Amino acid sequence: MFKGELMLKDKRAVIFDLDGTLVDSMWIWREIDERFLGQYGLQVPDGLNDFLEGFSFNETAEYFKNNFPLPLSVQEIKDTWNRMACEMYMNEIPLKEGAKEFLDILKEKKLPLGIATSNSRELTNACLDAHGIGEYFQYICTSNEVPKGKPAPDVYLKTAEELSVSPEHILVFEDIPYGIMAGNSANMTTCAVRDSYSQAVTEKKKELADYYIDTYFDIINGTYQSV
Structure with missing residues (x-):
């Protein structure tokens, strides 16, 4: 049973960062x-x-x-x-724990999904294809394709525009403070994701974000933190 309905309330799209957020690659x-x-x-x-x-x-x-x-x-x-x-x-790069299961739930709910990443398009496409999840995403935007990278909101605003969804109705998943700041600056709801690379700034991530998860199973099981 999916117990994360409250996190998705009034949300009409979901955008993910890639490295450290969807995949354990940092x-x-x-x-x-x-x-x-x-x-x-x-x-x-x-x-x-x-x-x-x-x-x-x-x-x-x-x-x-x-x-x-x-x-x-x-x-x-x-x-x-x-x-x-x-x-x-x-x-060598695995998906984050519970990511595929959560993506399946979002697909069932017919929520548009996007990727907003600082990585290159070549590596983003290769990574998504290797895990068989490229088809889940309606739009992919890299920071190379907008005027400013994170923590500026450009990459998130561009993705929202392409998904035809207003920023206030979008949920963002990020693993580092600059990414969370970018989502916040875009007027989106943000969820921080645990990652060993940014473990030292976990409290900073919690201060910046609306939610915090150790794994995506926290959303599925309703054990995520509102912070």
Whole structure:
């Protein structure tokens, strides 16, 4: 029995972030950064991933180009990252616990679904296809396709526009503070998702969001937190 009806009350669409929210993937980027920079005898500076939180895929590549002595263009950096990450996204990245079951419930309710991600479209599509859930989503927007990345609301507002649903009737799922801030700035209801990568800022996530879940089974079972 589905016990999360209250969370979905008056909601006409649901939008998900991808990394750390729908899939357990945040850990791979530290590894990719180490491998990528290591090819050029460079090390990953302490705090780099935290500094780049919320950057779009393109903005991150531009930062690397401007701050590391790399013999590559921005496009070549992005192409290299896509190649390095694609196999991992397709073979090593699991869905978050209960995500598929929750998506099935939303599909049964005929709620339009969207993805609003800072990742690249290539990796987003590869990840969704690998898990057989691409068909669940009516629209996918990446931060590369809007003027500003998270915490600006652009990627969420664009997704809402394409889904033809007013922001106040949309529920957003996010795993990091910048993403939650983006959903809040878009005037959407936000639910924070537990992720080991952002465990240290769990209380901050709870302060920012309307709801908090450890897994999507919390929604199904009615054990989610209103925060």
